[in-house]
Amino acid sequence: MMTVLRSVALDGATSRAEISRLTGLARSTVGQQVEVLLGCGLLTEEIMDSSVRGRPPHVLAVSTTAGTIAVADVEVNAVRLAVTDLSGTLILRSALTVDLARGPEAILGDLASEWRDMLSRSGHDPDGIRQIVVGLPAPVDYQRGCAVRPPGMPGWDSFPVGSFLSQEFNVPVFVDNDANLAALGETARGKDTEKPLLAVRISSGIGAGLVTANGEVHRGADGAAGDIGHIRVPGYEEVLCSCGKRGCLEAVASCTAVLADLELTGGNDPEAGVKQLVHLLATGDAKTLSRVRDAGAVVGEIMATLVHVYNPRTLVLSGPMTEACDDLLSEVRSVVYRQALPLATRKLVITATRLEQTAGLIGGVVLAVREVFSDKGMESLITSVATSRKSPPPLQFPPVGSGDNNRQPGTAQLPAADWR
Numbered sequence: 358m359m360t361v362l363r364s365v366a367l368d369g370a371t372s373r374a375e376i377s378r379l380t381g382l383a384r385s386t387v388g389q390q391v392e393v394l395l396g397c398g399l400l401t402e403e404i405m406d407s408s409v410r411g412r413p414p415h416v417l418a419v420s421t422t423a424g425t426i427a428v429a430d431v432e433v434n435a436v437r438l439a440v441t442d443l444s445g446t447l448i449l450r451s452a453l454t455v456d457l458a459r460g461p462e463a464i465l466g467d468l469a470s471e472w473r474d475m476l477s478r479s480g481h482d483p484d485g486i487r488q489i490v491v492g493l494p495a496p497v498d499y500q501r502g503c504a505v506r507p508p509g510m511p512g513w514d515s516f517p518v519g520s521f522l523s524q525e526f527n528v529p530v531f532v533d534n535d536a537n538l539a540a541l542g543e544t545a546r547g548k549d550t551e552k553p554l555l556a557v558r559i560s561s562g563i564g565a566g567l568v569t570a571n572g573e574v575h576r577g578a579d580g581a582a583g584d585i586g587h588i589r590v591p592g593y594e595e596v597l598c599s600c601g602k603r604g605c606l607e608a609v610a611s612c613t614a615v616l617a618d619l620e621l622t623g624g625n626d627p628e629a630g631v632k633q634l635v636h637l638l639a640t641g642d643a644k645t646l647s648r649v650r651d652a653g654a655v656v657g658e659i660m661a662t663l664v665h666v667y668n669p670r671t672l673v674l675s676g677p678m679t680e681a682c683d684d685l686l687s688e689v690r691s692v693v694y695r696q697a698l699p700l701a702t703r704k705l706v707i708t709a710t711r712l713e714q715t716a717g718l719i720g721g722v723v724l725a726v727r728e729v730f731s732d733k734g735m736e737s738l739i740t741s742v743a744t745s746r747k748s749p750p751p752l753q754f755p756p757v758g759s760g761d762n763n764r765q766p767g768t769a770q771l772p773a774a775d776w777r
Contacts, residue, residue, distance in 0.1 A: 358390050364380055365417055401419075421442045421446075426488050426725040426729070427439075429468050432560070433457065438475065440479070441722050457509065458509075465525075490721035493533075496580060505580070518532045534564065535564065536566040540574065540673075551671050552571075555673070556673045556710075557674050558674075559674065562611055563611050566583050587605045588605070593655075646684055664697045664701050664705065668701055671706050672693070675710035675716060686709050
């Protein structure tokens with residue numbers, strides 16, 4: 358049963374024949390299980406208006422009434438939010454201006470209120486959320502669902518973000534580093550994005566996320582993998598970083614560092630400096646372009662090392678400076694191809710993101726869809742759907758640890774047009 362549901366949700370199967378082909382199950386078995394899933398409200402079946410031989414084709418899909426997913430991508434001064442159905446199709450997006458110094462309870466309370474309002478405005482049940490994913494701009498203990506000593510986020514250290522929201526909505530909550538979610542989002546761009554994929558965001562800080570060849574996020578033993586912003590850069594030992602150490606990549610080449618060097622303070626508006634920087638890059642200001650190229654050269658040196666360590670097939674750069682002009686990307690390419698050995702770069706594609714500010718949200722949705730349709734997630738889902746329909750669960754899943762649990766995780770192919 359799990360195999361059939363997962364083939365529709367993650368692999369995009371739309372007919373009994375496709376499910377049978379993808380899973381290897383007999384057509385009769387697939388037919389029986391599809392009927393049960395239709396009956397319990399997890400799948401729907403539509404009859405299209407036309408078909409090749411006059412027979413209306415039946416198209417299977419995850420039911421839009423089975424529940425919703427809520428995702429938040431937290432940044433230093435703003436939070437982007439989205440709600441989708443269980444297949445990852447976007448329902449609504451929103452954004453909030455925030456001050457993380459207000460503390461986690463206030464910020465998370467704002468997120469909860471906004472999600473409920475978004476669902477109400479779009480005609481969905483605010484109590485129908487089945488999975489929540491939150492990305493934080495900080496080192497994250499993925500197992501505990503909390504940030505670990507995050508710079509510039511007073512009160513967030515070890516605060517149980519996952520538990521707080523889980524109690525608020527009574528659903529599973531996953532908390533991850535924002536760069537990890539952005540990397541996962543980049544893998545949903547389509548077949549032209551090959552894995553392993555290394556995604557690097559150069560913004561107020563610098564972080565990286567790695568998605569392995571089998572589609573898993575590499576978080577390391579304690580969730581510290583990808584925290585490249587605090588790698589020490591030779592020759593910049595006198596530059597103080599927000600972490601208290603000196604010579605960190607973030608203190609030299611982040612957007613914040615570039616703004617400080619160019620004295621683009623922005624006054625009381627934290628985004629004003631970034632807007633000024635983008636404007637100067639767009640108009641070809643020589644001093645600004647030179648400083649951004651210098652940042653690109655420093656980032657490129659670190660990237661050349663990471664290319665040797667991880668040997669990614671795709672390296673994706675994002676952030677205001679990357680999105681405003683090609684100079685930073687070009688500098689990174691130049692240094693990586695010059696410094697790294699041919700074996701590590703002969704098939705390497707270095708590119709700028711096409712998802713811009715939506716990568717983290719999309720990655721959160723990909724993670725949420727994957728978790729909803731994991732063995733444990735589907736057990737919770739069927740219980741939730743049965744409870745909402747006030748009827749006993751109509752089907753029994755095999756116990757966790759049996760069946761097709763070793764199947765490689767699918768990557769939801771989210772419609773790109775929905776997120777523009």
